[in-house]
Amino acid sequence: MENQVISARQFTIIVTFYAIGTSFLILPGTIVGEVKQDAWISSILAVLISLVIVKIFIATGNISSNMSLVEINRKVLGVWIGNVVSLTFVFFTFMTAGELLYFVSDFMNTSIMHDMSAYSFSILFGLIIILGCSLGLETFSRSAEILFPLFFIFFILFIFLISPQIRIEDIQPVLEDGPKPILYGVLLFISFFSLPMVSLLMIFPVSLRDKKEARKGFYIGTIVGGVVLIIIVTLCILVLNPNNTAHSRYPGYDLAKLITIGNFIERIEVIMAFMWIVTIFFKTLIYYYASVIGLGQILKIKNYRVLNLPLGFTLILLSYFIHPDILHSDIYNKGPWIPFVATYGLLLPLLLLVVAKIRKIN
Amino acid sequence: MRKTLIFLFILFALFISGCGGKRELNELAIVVGMGIDKAEDGYEVSLQVVNPSEVSSKQGNSGRSPVVTYHAKGKSVFEAIRQSTTVTPRKPYFSHIQILVLGEELAKNGISESLDFFSRDHELRSDFYVIVSDETTAKDILSIYTPLDKIPASKMYNSLEVSEKVWAPTSYIHIHDLINEISKKGQSAVLTNIRIDGEADLGKERINIEKIDPPAKLKYSGLAVFKQDKLVGLLTEDESKGYNYLKNNINNTLGVIACPKEGNLSIELSKVKTKVKGKVKNGVPSIHVNINIKQNVGEVNCSIDLSKEETNAYINKKTEDRVKTIVGEALDTIQKDYQVDVLGFGEVIHRTDYKEWRKIEDKWHELFPYLEVNVSVEVKTIGSGTKINSILH
Structure with a gap:
């Protein structure tokens, strides 16, 4: 298999986009629905806890710094058990990639172009994902580097434009329902934010030029992405107020709809949609890329691109079947998703670390 | 192979985007x-x-x-x-x-x-x-x-x-x-x-x-x-104005006040800022409203010496009384006649003291008509247009 390498800076940007990904438009509604006006506390706590989770990921990657997660599985857990675990892991990343594709098509369908079938968005977006994967890690990392400044210019602009509508009193009263819902909010936040980062272990640290810098980049990316999400959640509370945020499917988009400055800067919510599409593109791509090279490594296929097209078209179909309706998706994301992602995002790395310690693999 | 693939991709894209879902003017x-x-x-x-x-x-x-x-x-x-x-x-x-x-x-x-x-x-x-x-x-x-x-x-x-x-x-x-x-x-x-x-x-x-x-x-x-x-x-119009004073909705408005002897003055209230605070003491909720007004003299229809400090104090006092009356009437109608909390006072108390609010939440509609509301008004005159005293008087 050819070895593609990216720089630490590119990795940092990918981590940032990956962290923002799905959460950017969807998370505020989910989390504010549970925690109401205290969601910002949950968010800050969750980002802090996420740094610990990232530490676990880095430690897992360090078991063998020139191996991907699938190869580490094989090395630490043995060929048979390792491969079975890897297969389920690939199943997880592949399913989630299909789910993200579903999110994109549902969002485009319900919020922007109602008359078009959601399927057409899946196909279009899926084709770009397949193209990105076939061009490889180096190419899409560079495109992330190009889109990053654009994303942040729009994001900062967005904060400035919406800030006149902030009503600070919407954040009160603080801690009304006690700490319990806040903890659930933290769990929800982490399940969207840091636990999925486990699929980054397919490229970290094996595909990185400077592994030491990349470790720092992992933390920085997580913090930057976390701050972006904290800001979005807080803005939703302060501008839309908790009640409207909780009942909105895409609160971030609703937020952008409210921007109006002097009757001429208005109706710019599609910029918000663009920002989200950019971030979720890289998140879906990483999930998909992880599945493709993961499967390639399990089957010991030299050129992973052989798998790209068959898996890619399956992915597009999967996005059609994964959720029969939006209600299914809501229930799935608040319930089964959390243990599902925690199995790979928390249990698997910990298991690997413990077994590696016992078997003295270093 | 690669070229054919890319060509096919582009071809597909042609069919599935473009005019789908278009809506022309x-x-x-x-x-x-x-x-x-x-x-x-x-x-x-x-x-x-x-x-x-x-x-x-x-x-x-x-x-x-x-x-x-x-x-x-x-x-x-x-x-x-x-x-x-x-x-x-x-x-x-x-x-x-x-x-x-x-x-x-x-x-x-x-x-x-x-x-x-x-x-x-x-x-x-x-x-x-x-x-x-x-x-x-x-x-x-x-x-x-x-x-x-x-x-x-x-x-x-x-x-x-x-x-x-x-x-x-x-x-x-x-x-x-x-x-x-x-x-x-x-x-x-x-x-x-x-x-x-x-x-x-x-x-x-x-x-x-x-x-x-x-x-x-x-x-x-x-x-x-x-x-x-x-x-x-x-x-009514005045009550609506009073409501807006209480909700901090006023940007700029006009008030006519009487001069010391006869005639009247029109005052432009250019900056109005209202702060509402709530508190609960021994289970009894109360609201304190502070209205801060900056005003300009807009029209003079009487003989009054605007160059004197006392006149300023007089105008301030008059506006204060007037705003207090308007707000008082609005409060009276809202609290006594309609008995509905359109002013969001319940929410204010909820924000400041959610523990006490829980206790009174269910009987809020009974408490609201008798809620104690203290209104304080601070007025400052900052200008008198392009003239000092009226030439006509």
């Missing part, structure tokens, strides 16, 4: 104003649709009306809208709605069932204003010709914004805020009233835009008070 009926009335079994929806060629300044002289208002009935708002396609030539397009008029009858029977559509549909944005018709139906309001602004909906939109800015007894509210307010327990909302001033029948004729003094005008006449989602009564 000549296929849209752009709705600018919408009205909902209560019908016998459900709702009657009125859609004010722009006639683009009449509105454009170059060719708008063919004698056709610049807007057309269509009506349709249905069991729900959405059904009525879909029903309306049997009379509209094109499919209504809702992204440019500027005003939503709720009929008086509907308002008395509760508005919440009719509002969900407006926050759910993807085509609607939340930047239009909601008003309620007074002594007439929403259908009639949307059938009046307006001079100057060819589109009546944008006339209503603009004059609501302007009058809130410089006159004060109106209050604009966006749909998402309205829904938020009426959905909260114990809180209620107010909407601005609109009525037809003059002869309504002539207003529907072309003659209304041909005369210099139009026989019928659309006029904002104060605020309507809602108990949860039902209209219970109106506030």
Whole structure:
């Protein structure tokens, strides 16, 4: 298999986009629905806890710094058990990639172009994902580097434009329902934010030029992405107020709809949609890329691109079947998703670390 | 192989994007104003649709009306809208709605069932204003010709914004805020009233835009008070102003005060800032309102020496008294007559002391009429226009 390498800076940007990904438009509604006006506390706590989770990921990657997660599985857990675990892991990343594709098509369908079938968005977006994967890690990392400044210019602009509508009193009263819902909010936040980062272990640290810098980049990316999400959640509370945020499917988009400055800067919510599409593109791509090279490594296929097209078209179909309706998706994301992602995002790395310690693999 | 693949990709893209879901301007009926009335079994929806060629300044002289208002009935708002396609030539397009008029009858029977559509549909944005018709139906309001602004909906939109800015007894509210307010327990909302001033029948004729003094005008006449989602009564102009003082909604307004001897002074209140604080002591809630006013002298109709400090103090005191009276009257009507918490005082107490609020939450509607509200007003005069003393006196 050819070895593609990216720089630490590119990795940092990918981590940032990956962290923002799905959460950017969807998370505020989910989390504010549970925690109401205290969601910002949950968010800050969750980002802090996420740094610990990232530490676990880095430690897992360090078991063998020139191996991907699938190869580490094989090395630490043995060929048979390792491969079975890897297969389920690939199943997880592949399913989630299909789910993200579903999110994109549902969002485009319900919020922007109602008359078009959601399927057409899946196909279009899926084709770009397949193209990105076939061009490889180096190419899409560079495109992330190009889109990053654009994303942040729009994001900062967005904060400035919406800030006149902030009503600070919407954040009160603080801690009304006690700490319990806040903890659930933290769990929800982490399940969207840091636990999925486990699929980054397919490229970290094996595909990185400077592994030491990349470790720092992992933390920085997580913090930057976390701050972006904290800001979005807080803005939703302060501008839309908790009640409207909780009942909105895409609160971030609703937020952008409210921007109006002097009757001429208005109706710019599609910029918000663009920002989200950019971030979720890289998140879906990483999930998909992880599945493709993961499967390639399990089957010991030299050129992973052989798998790209068959898996890619399956992915597009999967996005059609994964959720029969939006209600299914809501229930799935608040319930089964959390243990599902925690199995790979928390249990698997910990298991690997413990077994590696016992078997003295270093 | 690779080239063929890329070629195929591009070919696919051609087929699945492009004109899918397109909506061209000549296929849209752009709705600018919408009205909902209560019908016998459900709702009657009125859609004010722009006639683009009449509105454009170059060719708008063919004698056709610049807007057309269509009506349709249905069991729900959405059904009525879909029903309306049997009379509209094109499919209504809702992204440019500027005003939503709720009929008086509907308002008395509760508005919440009719509002969900407006926050759910993807085509609607939340930047239009909601008003309620007074002594007439929403259908009639949307059938009046307006001079100057060819589109009546944008006339209503603009004059609501302007009058809130410089006159004060109106209050604009966006749909998402309205829904938020009426959905909260114990809180209620107010909407601005609109009525037809003059002869309504002539207003529907072309003659209304041909005369210099139009026989019928659309006029904002104060605020309507809602108990949860039902209209219970109106506030007079002064009471509406008092309400806006309490809600920190005043940007700029005018007050006329008496001079020491005879005649009067008009004062422009240019900066008004209201702070509302709540507290609960021994289970008894109370509210403290602090109104901070900066004012300018705008018109002098008496002999008064504005160059003296004492005069300043006199004017300040007069304004203070006047604002206190207005606010007091508004409070009196809202607390004693309507007994609904449109001022959001419950929410203020909830914010400051949620533990105490839990105890009184359920009996809030009983406590509210007897709630102690302390109002303090601070006034500062900062200018007197381009003159010092009046030359005429």
